[in-house]
């Protein structure tokens with residue numbers, strides 16, 4: 524899997540946004556986009572190697588050719604997973620989606636009601652009503668006081684068939700630039716996630732953990748609660764390479780500034796991933812994880828925990 528970063532444009536303004544340095548430091552212009560020709564060149568260069576592609580930005584609904592991207596992916600039997608805030612009107616091209624036939628689904632990054640204007644919230648709820656069969660939610664933990672019950676209420680109210688929430692953490696951008704939860708608050712973040720998991724189990728919703736969670740965020744008892752709540756636990760650092768305008772590729776948003784290369788610079792996708800592994804590994808190689816105790820940690824030695832998000836090493 525990889526992600527196509529289609530456009531810099533986004534008007535949502537999340538304080539923890541991981542993507543905000545891509546435009547500022549990438550030397551580009553806000554109007555630069557990943558073009559259809561570039562996407563075609565990418566697919567031709569790695570034939571048959573993509574089965575699913577993430578579609579993101581910026582905001583994919585502000586990209587002028589979203590329908591063409593979807594058609595292109597479908598013509599190559601590639602599933603599109605579109606990450607959106609859904610706060611802009613859905614592009615007209617989405618009207619022709621045939622549920623159950625076209626391989627596409629949406630992950631809506633959702634926030635609490637107070638983070639939306641009335642108009643934005645109307646767009647969001649219109650979208651969820653229309654596309655509830657192929658939409659799931661995603662939520663980033665940033666405020667550990669925030670009431671998360673709205674997530675489960677939203678799933679019920681809009682009858683989302685995919686009763687699943689992808690939960691991420693507000694991670695730092697390498698060398699700063701966004702608001703994030705500091706690593707000395709991991710235990711607090713862990714407790715918040717455990718409460719969320721217990722509620723999810725009661726409300727028949729599954730939770731998934733995005734990269735950056737660590738095993739030591741949780742006590743042994745809390746790990747047991749997560750297991751009993753059916754959470755698919757992962758304490759991973761598992762980059763999904765992003766490919767943006769000009770076919771520039773980077774490891775993940777937080778490490779955008781560290782290293783970028785041409786997405787067509789290798790002969791197969793595995794080599795591209797290996798190339799990033801090597802650069803990132805060479806840079807952070809002397810550190811096992813983000814804490815001094817990672818080097819001697821049994822979870823790290825068993826590879827059950829990858830030592831947290833590397834961007835914490837440099838802020």
Ligand code: SF4
Pocket residue numbers: 737738739740758812813814816817818820821822823828829830831
């Ligand atoms: S490897 Fe590091 S981050 Fe992971 S559980 Fe061990 S001490 Fe914590």
Ligand code: SF4
Pocket residue numbers: 694734735759760761762763774775776777778831832833834
């Ligand atoms: S460094 Fe690892 S954990 Fe952090 S965002 Fe990138 S892939 Fe995820």
